Amino acid sequence: MKVLVPVKRVADSNVKVRVKSDGTGVDLANVKMAVNPFDEIAVEEAVRLREAGSAAEVITVSCGTSHCQETLRTTMAIGADRGILVETDADLQPLAVAKLLKVLADREQPQLIILGKQAIDDDCNQTGQMLAALLGWPQATFASKIVLEAGRAVVTREVDGGLETLSLALPAVVTTDLRLNEPRYVTLPSIMKAKKKPLETIKPLDMGIDVAPRLKTLKVTEPPKRSAGVLVPDVATLIEKLKNEAKVI
Ligand code: AMP
Numbered sequence: 062m063k064v065l066v067p068v069k070r071v072a073d074s075n076v077k078v079r080v081k082s083d084g085t086g087v088d089l090a091n092v093k094m095a096v097n098p099f100d101e102i103a104v105e106e107a108v109r110l111r112e113a114g115s116a117a118e119v120i121t122v123s124c125g126t127s128h129c130q131e132t133l134r135t136t137m138a139i140g141a142d143r144g145i146l147v148e149t150d151a152d153l154q155p156l157a158v159a160k161l162l163k164v165l166a167d168r169e170q171p172q173l174i175i176l177g178k179q180a181i182d183d184d185c186n187q188t189g190q191m192l193a194a195l196l197g198w199p200q201a202t203f204a205s206k207i208v209l210e211a212g213r214a215v216v217t218r219e220v221d222g223g224l225e226t227l228s229l230a231l232p233a234v235v236t237t238d239l240r241l242n243e244p245r246y247v248t249l250p251s252i253m254k255a256k257k258k259p260l261e262t263i264k265p266l267d268m269g270i271d272v273a274p275r276l277k278t279l280k281v282t283e284p285p286k287r288s289a290g291v292l293v294p295d296v297a298t299l300i301e302k303l304k305n306e307a308k309v310i
Contacts, residue, residue: 099177108140138253
């Protein structure tokens, strides 16, 4: 069985991004980019399924500019077998990505699609859910454990107050949470090997999909600066301040 893993190229989580001075977005010039962390977990999980003999092939797909080739090569160094780049310079929003992924799912016929629960740049948390709806497949979001058995995926999900276990008929869509696994360290030989793996490039127009944005960003602003704290000499002063200054008790 094939596992399809969509991966987004985002600003590295260790980088402190800055808002552009005209408030139109975030300045990504010269910023270190990386695979979205939740997608790295998704790739790791798919590769572990293949290594365990539950999956035959792991295909990663990234939608975006030609730079996403680099993102796909990283996923192939983790262990994905091949990559698909849906190349466009357009500003892609979750619905457009979900439509592109649906076309690829129809073509590749995977039994399982594992996405990240959210991309850490826009924090949308929408693409997996939209894709499942477009395909009419069952979905389990925020997975902390995935077990494949007898044509079903048994997924443990992190919910408020505990864990929930769902059994989904395949094919299905699953999105990853942080505790699903710890992605492996990518070695130099695996990076070299990844360079030789197949990478196909297609364009949204050839897939018959209009990726024009449906939402407009009006303004992006920095969060307000936190003011400095004060040290209080004793508990009595703290209580007095909480009562009379902060007025929280
Ligand atoms: P989002 O709904 O934007 O928070 O993204 C959720 C997940 O959808 C990500 O973790 C990826 O697995 C997938 N995804 C989002 N955007 C893209 C993209 N441009 N290319 C490939 N996968 C994507």
